[in-house]
Amino acid sequence: MTAITVPFTRGLRFEIVKLISQWRIRLLVLTCWIAPALFVIGVSRQSTLPVDTLFGREMLAGGWAAPLVMLGFAGTWALPLLTSLTAGDVFAAEDRLGTWRHLLVAVRSPRRIFVAKALASLTVILLMVAGLAVAATAGGLIAVGDHPLTGLDGHLLTPGDAALRVLLAWVAALAPTLALAAIGLLGSVVLGRNPMGLLLPALVALAMQVAQMLPLPVAVRLALPGYAFISWNGLFTTPAQLAPLLIGVVVSLLWAITATAAAYLLFVRRDFTDLAHDGSGRRALLGGVLPLGVLAALTVAVLLAAVPGAAGSGITQDRVQRSLAVAFAHLYRLQAAQLHRPDVTEGQLQASAACGKGGGLVDAEGAGNDWRCVVTWHLPGIAAVGQAVYQLDITPDGRYVADGDGPKEVNGYFVVRTGNGDAPNPLWQFDGNVELLTKG
Incomplete structure (x- = not known):
């Protein structure tokens, strides 16, 4: 059978x-x-x-x-x-x-x-x-x-x-x-x-x-x-x-x-x-x-x-500064549009960031909530340089939250009117990401 x-x-x-x-x-x-x-x-x-x-x-x-x-x-x-x-x-x-x-x-x-x-x-x-x-x-x-x-x-x-x-x-x-x-x-x-x-x-x-x-x-x-x-x-x-x-x-x-x-x-x-x-x-x-x-x-x-640098944390001063400057430039343009201000390009802003960790007492590397950064930028036709301070909390995987720490007219909390309704100032608090495998 x-x-x-x-x-x-x-x-x-x-x-x-x-x-x-x-x-x-x-x-x-x-x-x-x-x-x-x-x-x-x-x-x-x-x-x-x-x-x-x-x-x-x-x-x-x-x-x-x-x-x-x-x-x-x-x-x-x-x-x-x-x-x-x-x-x-x-x-x-x-x-x-x-x-x-x-x-x-x-x-x-x-x-x-x-x-x-x-x-x-x-x-x-x-x-x-x-x-x-x-x-x-x-x-x-x-x-x-x-x-x-x-x-x-x-x-x-x-x-x-x-x-x-x-x-x-x-x-x-x-x-x-x-x-x-x-x-x-x-x-x-x-x-x-x-x-x-x-x-x-x-x-x-x-x-x-x-x-x-x-x-x-x-x-x-x-x-x-x-x-x-x-x-x-x-x-x-x-x-x-x-x-x-x-x-x-x-x-x-x-x-x-x-x-x-x-x-x-x-x-x-x-x-x-x-x-x-x-x-x-x-x-x-x-x-x-x-x-x-x-x-x-x-x-x-x-x-x-x-992978060069794979033995470290991947969170370095240069990478943090570069990521924050890019995010700030994009969000500055978004804020300008919401406040009906003249538009500027990222190239015109020339945004840059200077970051330190632990008040300068430790190396500017690795995760932590003790990162402090100063972002500077330029506006066309204006000689003065704009500055804004941020406190960063960076997790070990490279994600960070940037919290505006003045001046309040730039990155303080206030409500702006958008096409979808009222929303917080986009430069007040925002999420960012440090790429762990880039050069620098």
Whole structure:
């Protein structure tokens, strides 16, 4: 009697249906497609904004800021949780239910089972990610409107340009999401019924977030797949800061491939006749962790050899001064237009910045909230030189918040009337980004 082989497509469809039939997965999918829009609309009705989040202070100025705020939240919390509850449980669920024998009798191939389960979890994760992006974008456009977006260098992006960059940012975030999903598959295979397998992607993501908050060298920072959840901010400068983003995407994909390969090799070598199986043991755990550790070490070594200055923090005096001067020049033109003053070009302004750290008592390098900068500029036909003082709080990943410290007529708090309604003075407080891989 010839055994009937189940077609792969039928097995894949079965795994997708099995995932979607779980109430928690249905709830997560529904939440991803509804909650972001409700959150954005709710924020638009409030007087306070999530200014601690990148583009949070822009949420009332244009609808394209909303999906970026959601992307920042998703990279920190939502996507690690989604990958944990989906990929982190896709194999462990069979261990808990004791259904491996029935599945093997039907499919007759551990390899096809692995591929079907991996693709099914990936399909559901992509459905959730798409929901987060679409719902947040729809909420922002409905609540605020299709208006220009101020980039991280003060440059005003047209709605079409902003839409393209938002799309690219979400696409780039898929790479670290795939890395976390692969880690989830690895944890589900290695740890079996152990609940740590379910939590592994979230714990790894948390560890990478903590690492990004530490004063680590640029090479170590870029060698972690979580950096791609941050480096998309380089898309919102002109020209775009693509080097950190591309490195982050490539590193994330390498992690995804390595973790998936390790999970596959461990799964196909498993003894499914052992009904008491409760994880693959210490050797399998080392077989999963060791390849990722080697990959991280090799990535750090390559970056140290190929990228000048990768052994430092990447936040230098020259880079901070250059970034602040460019952002100030763009925002000065925006302020002039809002106040109906004569337009000047960035070349005419000749804006420059002189920055120090810690009152000059420490080297002007690295993250900290003790940066103080004086921006100078020139106006055509006026001999006097304009000056404005800013206090900068720079995070280890290069993002900074510039807080105006006088004169109040230039960078103090006052309300200006724009085409979208009243808004704070654009030179008062703004977000910026120091590119960690530029020269200087």
